[in-house]
Amino acid sequence: MTTFPAQAERVVQLLQGHRSIRKFTEEKIPAATISEIIRCAQMASTSSHLQAYSIIGVTEQSLKQKLAEYAGNQTYVETCSHFLVFCADLHRLDYVSRAQGVDVTETLETTEKFIVATVDAALAAQNAAVAAEAHGLGIVYIGGIRNNPDKVAELLGLPDKVYPVFGMCLGYPDQDPEVKPRLPQSCVYFENRYPDLHSLADELKQYDQEVKQYYLQRTKGKRQDTWTDMVVKTLSTPSRTHMKSFLKEQGFPLK
């Protein structure tokens, strides 16, 4: 067994103990805790130090209610203490450039800068998630807000060149679900070259059985999907095909 210094062990345990939480107590998160979570989000690495993201913290019940509906009636968006919306944000960069009398539109409209802003938002979010969990909070990401990205953008007053990448529910857990098994390391970490996936067939089969057991246990026998069943089910119908036109409308023409 690997031995770690005490601090590393605590961090590793925290990371490896992650599971999404979808049921929260009514306890509110103190403002100081939220502020610390956001400070941690801000310390994530950021491409060229551009910090091309913004975070909207939603606490107003009526707004959370609407966002829950827009996300496909995901009730935990409404019942969580604090809902964070992570946005890719090129608007602030546009603003500061214009303030210097420089027009950077051509650069901001590239696919590259769309990727930069989206990755920045995701890195900040994962730092926030880890910080929240370190405080004993539970989190779940909500990609569901991209079901209705135009309505979300309007509700939150997002300007041109800002789009909602995903949301995140934060709150004190009122459930204690099992950790969901991940793919074997041999299926995601390759040394030096990408392998022929046929060589991983046995590992995938074994993982399928592990996931099946996980669902059987979690749903008391009601669900028995394997991982590959779930993948095929999820991917058999294209989802959120409106994203391309939404992004264009929102100032991300992906040139």
Ligand SMILES: Cc1cc2nc3c(=O)[nH]c(=O)nc-3n(C[C@H](O)[C@H](O)[C@H](O)COP(=O)(O)O)c2cc1C
């Ligand atoms: C970008 C992103 C979007 C997600 N969107 C949703 C969502 O809308 N609703 C939900 O219940 N879970 C959502 N999840 C949570 C995933 O389903 C979950 O992370 C995954 O099944 C692994 O489970 P775990 O987080 O418990 O380990 C999302 C996760 C990510 C990373």
